[in-house]
Amino acid sequence: MSGLSISPGSELTAASQHLRSELSSIGDRLDSESFTRILPPLAKNTLLGTFRKIGAEHGAIWLVDRTGDNLVPVFGCGKHADEFLNGKFKLPTNQGLISMVFATGQPFCENNIHQNPGHSPLLDTKLGVCTEAMIAIPLTFANSLRGIVSCVHLSEEHTEQEPKIFSGVDLGDLELASATIARLLDLTLIEQILGWQDG
Amino acid sequence: MDDLQSPPWINPSETRTALAQGTGHGIRIAVLDSGIDGNHPQLDGITLTDNLCIKAEGGIISVHEGDGQDLFGHGTAVAGILHKIAPDAEIGNFRVLGAFKEARASVIRAGARLAIDRGYHILNCSFGCPGKTEFLMGFKSWIDEAYTRGVHVVAACNNQDYSITEWPAHFPSAISVSRAYGEPDQLFFRPGDLVEFGALGEEKKAAWLEGGSRSVIGSSFSAPRVSGLLARLLSKHPGLPPLLAKSAMRAVADPWPN
Numbered sequence: 001m002s003g004l005s006i007s008p009g010s011e012l013t014a015a016s017q018h019l020r021s022e023l024s025s026i027g028d029r030l031d032s033e034s035f036t037r038i039l040p041p042l043a044k045n046t047l048l049g050t051f052r053k054i055g056a057e058h059g060a061i062w063l064v065d066r067t068g069d070n071l072v073p074v075f076g077c078g079k080h081a082d083e084f085l086n087g088k089f090k091l092p093t094n095q096g097l098i099s100m101v102f103a104t105g106q107p108f109c110e111n112n113i114h115q116n117p118g119h120s121p122l123l124d125t126k127l128g129v130c131t132e133a134m135i136a137i138p139l140t141f142a143n144s145l146r147g148i149v150s151c152v153h154l155s156e157e158h159t160e161q162e163p164k165i166f167s168g169v170d171l172g173d174l175e176l177a178s179a180t181i182a183r184l185l186d187l188t189l190i191e192q193i194l195g196w197q198d199g
Numbered sequence: 200m201d202d203l204q205s206p207p208w209i210n211p212s213e214t215r216t217a218l219a220q221g222t223g224h225g226i227r228i229a230v231l232d233s234g235i236d237g238n239h240p241q242l243d244g245i246t247l248t249d250n251l252c253i254k255a256e257g258g259i260i261s262v263h264e265g266d267g268q269d270l271f272g273h274g275t276a277v278a279g280i281l282h283k284i285a286p287d288a289e290i291g292n293f294r295v296l297g298a299f300k301e302a303r304a305s306v307i308r309a310g311a312r313l314a315i316d317r318g319y320h321i322l323n324c325s326f327g328c329p330g331k332t333e334f335l336m337g338f339k340s341w342i343d344e345a346y347t348r349g350v351h352v353v354a355a356c357n358n359q360d361y362s363i364t365e366w367p368a369h370f371p372s373a374i375s376v377s378r379a380y381g382e383p384d385q386l387f388f389r390p391g392d393l394v395e396f397g398a399l400g401e402e403k404k405a406a407w408l409e410g411g412s413r414s415v416i417g418s419s420f421s422a423p424r425v426s427g428l429l430a431r432l433l434s435k436h437p438g439l440p441p442l443l444a445k446s447a448m449r450a451v452a453d454p455w456p457n
Contacts, residue, residue, distance in 0.1 A: 094297055100271035103233060103296040104326040105365070107358040109416035137359070140329050168380070168401060168416050175359040 020143065022193050023186070027142025028066075032074045032087065035063050039075060040188050043181040047149065048077060050177035054135075054170040056151035060084075061139065061181075062091070062098060063147040069093055071102060071148060080127045080154075089126060096120025098148050101136040105145055107175050109135045111165040129154045132163045135171050137178040141185040149178040209436055214447040218386075221431030223285025228321040228426055229314035230281070231307060232274030234267045234294035241279040241406040242290075249291035249317060253310040260309045267292035272407035276415055277325050277423045279406030284384055284427025287434070291319055296326060304328060304337035304366075311341040315350050320433055323426040324354040324373075325419035330364025338366035346372040349440045351429055355422040361394040369393050374445055376425045378418040379456055386428055388452030396448070397455060398424035 008016070030038075039061075051059045058078030062071040070090040083089075093099045097120070101108050111133040124131055132153040139147040151174060153164035191197045209217070227248060237247045252266040269275045278290050295310035296303075307328075314322055322345060328334050345352050354368040354375050361377040368375040371393060378400030379387045387397035400421040404412040425448075432447065433439055439447070 094270050097271070100233060100273050103271065104273055104419060105328060105357075106326060106355055106417050106419040108419070111414040113413070143329070143331055143333075145329060165414075166416075168378070171358070171416055179359045179363075 019190065019193060023189055024143045026189055026193070027144055027146060030063065030142075030146070031066065032063060032072050035074045038185070038188050038192070040184050043184040044075065046177050046180050046184070047075075050173055051077060051151055054151070054166065054173050055164075056135075056153065056166075056170075058154055059149070059151035061147060061149055062102075064093065064102065065090070071098060074147075078154075080129065083127055084123060089123060091120070091122060095122065097134055098136050098150055101138060101148055102145065105138050105140075107135075107137045107171060107178075109133075109166050109168065109171040112163055127154075129156055133166050135166050135174050137171075137174050139178055139182055141182040142189060149174060149181065208443060209439070209447055211447070211450045213436070214432065214451045217432045217435035218384075218428055218451065219431075221285070221434040223288025223427065223430035224434045225287075225437065226285065226321065226430040226433045227289045227291060227319045228281055228285070228323055228430055229291045229293050229311075229317075229319040230274055230278050230323050230423075231293045231295050231310050231314070232277050232323070232325055233271045233296045234269035234274045235278045235290070235292040236269045236272075236275045236406070236408065236410075237292065239275055239279065239406045239410055241412070242275075242282055243286075245282065245290060247292045248289045249293065249314075251292060251310070251313070252294040253306050253313070255306050260305060262309070262313065267294040269408060270294070270297045272413070273325070273419065276402065276405035276407060276413070276420065277323060280402060280420055280423040281323065281427050281430075284424055285430035285434070288427070288430040291317070304334050308337055308341050312344065315341070315345055315348055319350065321351045321353060321426050321429055323423055324352060324367055325422045327355060327357055327365035327368055330366055330369055334366055339370070342367050342370045342372060346441055349438070351433075351441050351444060353422050353426040353429060355418040356394040358400075358418045361392065372441055374425060374429065374441075374448070376418060376422045378416075378421050381453070381456060384424065384428060386425065386448060386452040387455050388449050389455040390449075396425055396452065397421065398428075 060076040250267040252263040293310040352373040356368040357363040375394040379397030398421040
């Protein structure tokens, strides 16, 4: 067999289960404030770059709260971001598309949302906007599905203009971003558990 | 099924004929999902063979008859696609989604076992659980039971990367499906991976809540196309066990699209 073949050292193998448990435990204790603190700048830049690439004006990371009853936005961009971040909004996990993605664990892209009476209107009503299209991707880190990465096209009011849409390619781009963010979060948490970070 | 016979092997020609001419008649498909709105116009007035909600409350799992209304629309969309592909197949509503985290695997297991016991031929699983060791046995128990009792499991894979381990998609006895681009009833095969099959994952007017429709994309909507095709096959060749059905579908599927 050519190339480098890495075999885990016996001491590390013995410790790996403990590390894994510790990672899960910390993941279970993350709340909005602590998540915001550990979210690496590289993860934020990755997400913002992807939003720009696919033309999404607004996007967010949602984290399930400790009760499991709500998804809470913990990072966002777009001109309305300040209106729903920092505890100003939470989405019940039995309502709406984002919660559906959290339930199924499957990524989802949807267009023409505003035409549909089943769309959860909670956030649209709060912001005074109309969601035209949405992508929602599961965010699995620290050994569990813990949140959602989403982006939307919004309009300020219903118009007769052709609605903006997302494509399957856009979905794939955001899936890649979500997977990258998850790995960066895991790496950040592991570094903290091992004491590899100063802070 | 329990009274499983040993049906003869079917050749590719017979498989193609069944996939083209089968309607799903006599085949029962359990939709393990967020519920189904059985009154949706796209379902053409079908009668759901079961309408159940499985819940976990306080560590106790309970089954609620007649309470399977859709929480999100996802299950109705899945059922609508199934009905288009296999219009004569019977559909059972097993609402298992909506209970999160630790409860989810046990609720799904309870729903799947119930469907197996009630004689369903296909379990459609348009969801995925992170493929971690701690969840493994919770899925393996009913996946293996389905296999040994001749019940087919069709599962959506992770869309981020089909090679990411997820349950139930990464059990070899399941027919695992990823998103592809093709015709609505076209089946694709990718050799050498656990997620071997692909089907169209886009639906312009998927059935949704309150009789409405939505444009949707995701492997969740590829899986029911394959379940529907499998129902067509089984309606022409009843009793075909999972291993033979999977092999037959492999033999006639189109190469993976570039």
